[in-house]
Amino acid sequence: MSQHYEVLARKYRPHNFQELVGQTHTIRTLVNALDNNNLHHGFLFTGTRGVGKTTIARIFAKSVNCEEGVSSTPCGKCTTCLEIDKGQSVDLIELDAASNTGVDHMREILENAQYTPTKNLYKIYLIDEVHMLSKSSFNALLKTLEEPPAHIKFLLATTDPKKLPITVLSRCLQFNLNKLSHEEILNHLKFIMDEEKLNFDESALSKIAEFGNGSMRDALSLLDQSISYGNGCVKEEDLKEMLGLVNHNEIVKLAKLINNRDAEKILSFVKDLAHKGENLANALRDLTSIFHQISIAQVIQDNNQMSSEIADLANSFSAQDLQLYYQIAINGQKDMNLSPSEQIGLEMTLLRMIAFHPDYDDREKKNLKPTPNKKSKVIDTAAPKESPESSSNLREPNEEINKLDIKNQKEWEDIIKTFDFNGAGKMLVKNTVFKSLENQTLVLTLSSDFLNLLTPKTEDSIRNGLHKQYPAVELIFEPGETNGDSLSQKESVEREQKRKETESQFLSDDGLKELQEVFNSKVDLKSIKSIKESDNV
Missing domain, CATH: 3.40.50.300 (P-loop containing nucleotide triphosphate hydrolases)
Structure with a gap:
């Protein structure tokens, strides 16, 4: 038996x-x-x-x-x-x-x-x-x-x-008790495989440790399953088939395409992955992990602790690009379940990496560049054709092209308060911080917490609002930290200060203190409002 x-x-x-x-x-x-x-x-x-x-x-x-x-x-x-x-x-x-x-x-x-x-x-x-x-x-x-x-x-x-x-x-x-580290789980998995005298790929055990997510029991349950699937062996190819993982080499290739910002090849690559039946949600997760590994490689700069492919990628990516791509990939994972399909979710996440890149120039924008919101003009086709030199004379009499000229966050906040931004657009611009303005290209840092509001519709709404007075302005949003400098964050601090002042003035009233003492009661702090707030209720 x-x-x-x-x-x-x-x-x-x-x-x-x-x-x-x-x-x-x-x-x-x-x-x-x-x-x-x-x-x-x-x-x-x-x-x-x-x-x-x-x-x-x-x-x-x-x-x-x-x-x-x-x-x-x-x-x-x-x-x-x-x-x-x-x-x-x-x-x-x-x-x-x-x-x-x-x-x-x-x-x-x-x-x-x-x-x-x-x-x-x-x-x-x-x-x-x-x-x-x-x-x-x-x-x-x-x-x-x-x-x-x-x-x-x-x-x-x-x-x-x-x-x-x-x-x-x-x-x-x-x-x-803390979650166990990746190394702690990996070393224990290797110890068990050696004790059981079973063959394994260390890369496969590393992936199991990663899926354990700090839980030794979860990792051991997955190891049990992997041993059964591999008939006594734990190999990377078997693990890939069992969990629906995308081959590591494919993820490396995808990272290179992103670094080259080649949108057509990226879309073609994703299409091929989808046709092969790969799990695209796992592909995005693995891509996020690759960005992390490259960032670590740039910091430690020890070729003995990294694969040759990671070392090569570390030399080709900039640290700023990696932070941008990692943040977009993290948010893309959150949005994946909301997308019409995994393929669409992955494609939009990768295209966002290209579109948000600081060096995203006119040549790259050729299919995505929004049309400036200018008044259309009717031109008599029988009239003599204008030369390029005289085309600027087609403007309406007295029409001038205004140039945006702001140098700091205070001036950008004045623009926000003055212009008619609507709905989500208003909320979004209030959570941005001015970064730079060169050659009428306005670069804004957008709080990472509000990236989900940056839809094409909202972005067009903001551009249209600016183009009413500054039609030559191009707008670029860069995800990042606003560190309390955005208009929304300042307004929030100001509201909190006013609330505390109102609360303090109310609680310091001698009559109120006497009432509390007589009735042995306490004030519901949430009910304290200024006269202005009460009138708006």
Whole structure:
């Protein structure tokens, strides 16, 4: 009979603090407390899934109940340690709060807390996802948590500590567990594959570690799936087929096309990917990762830590371009689900990288350049043809071409307040900061939080507003940080200052203070408004 298969997450679950991956700050604190026998009665472990909350709690349970004595190094061989590892210890009461939220069940469990442990030094309550308990259950828990018997230890674990009552938080030592780093997960995956004596591509394990997103359990589950798919091997090509990933070489090629700003070849490339049935959302995600790798390569400048293709790309991209492309790619991922199709979403994201580039010149704009909003003129076809030199005389009498002349943010804000920008256009320009004006090309830094408003319709609306007085102006938006300098941010600060002044004046009134004292009441701060605000309601 074949041996029963044990999933990797269970088979390689750490049995002591030395085997744990990451969480050094938590381990150090617990080790010192255990070795000095200076133990609190309540511990709360918080963090996302798969970072070691319940694993640390079980190791702690072994450490305090090991038959060789309390220490940070349980023997792992005594009856107690083995029972805890197998989940068979009568003095370790594990409760899943997600499926046991009722107060009656909690009371029944806690009523037994007064009795001494059956065989160990401590009776330990391990409550997972403790934030799922009902309000009544929390109240029942709190009574025991406030003044627990000396033989009781509470180990609480949660992915959402914000939902815990402050009364519970204040009675526990809290340990915030971090997501595991890519390197920590990758090294552990390689260790497991070596222990299992299985073949693997390191690039495939690196991709699995990336998909783990800081969770060791998620990464190990994907590794299990990859081993089965590859019949005992984890290869990059198999992983690509299993997850619908785009070949790395294809992503590198796409990055080169973007650097060359060749729109036609980019669209053709995306079309080919779509016809091959590639996952285009993953393609955009991988492209974003490539931009990050290139940026890191430019900073560390160590060819031993990067592939030759990344090193070549690092020499061809500018740091400014990478920041622009990365920001657009991140926002493109958010918008992908809103696009009519993945292909359209990816194409528009890549075209945005080209259109927002500072060096996007007239030759590149030939198919996208907006038509200036000028009055159309009727020309008599029977009239003599004008020479190029005399074509400027076709303007209306007394018509002048005004030239925009602003030099700073203050002058740009005056334009915003003066011109008739409508709806989303008004909101968008108020969240821009003046960057430069050269040869009637106005460059504005647009807050990255408002990139979703930059639709072709909104952009045309803003241009049309400017062209009414300055028809020669070209407009370029660059995503970036406005750092509190935009008109919208200044107005927000001003409103907040006025609100605080109004609130302060109102609360300082002697009559109000007397009313509060007589009726033992408090003012609803949200209800305080200036007379002007009240009139507008």
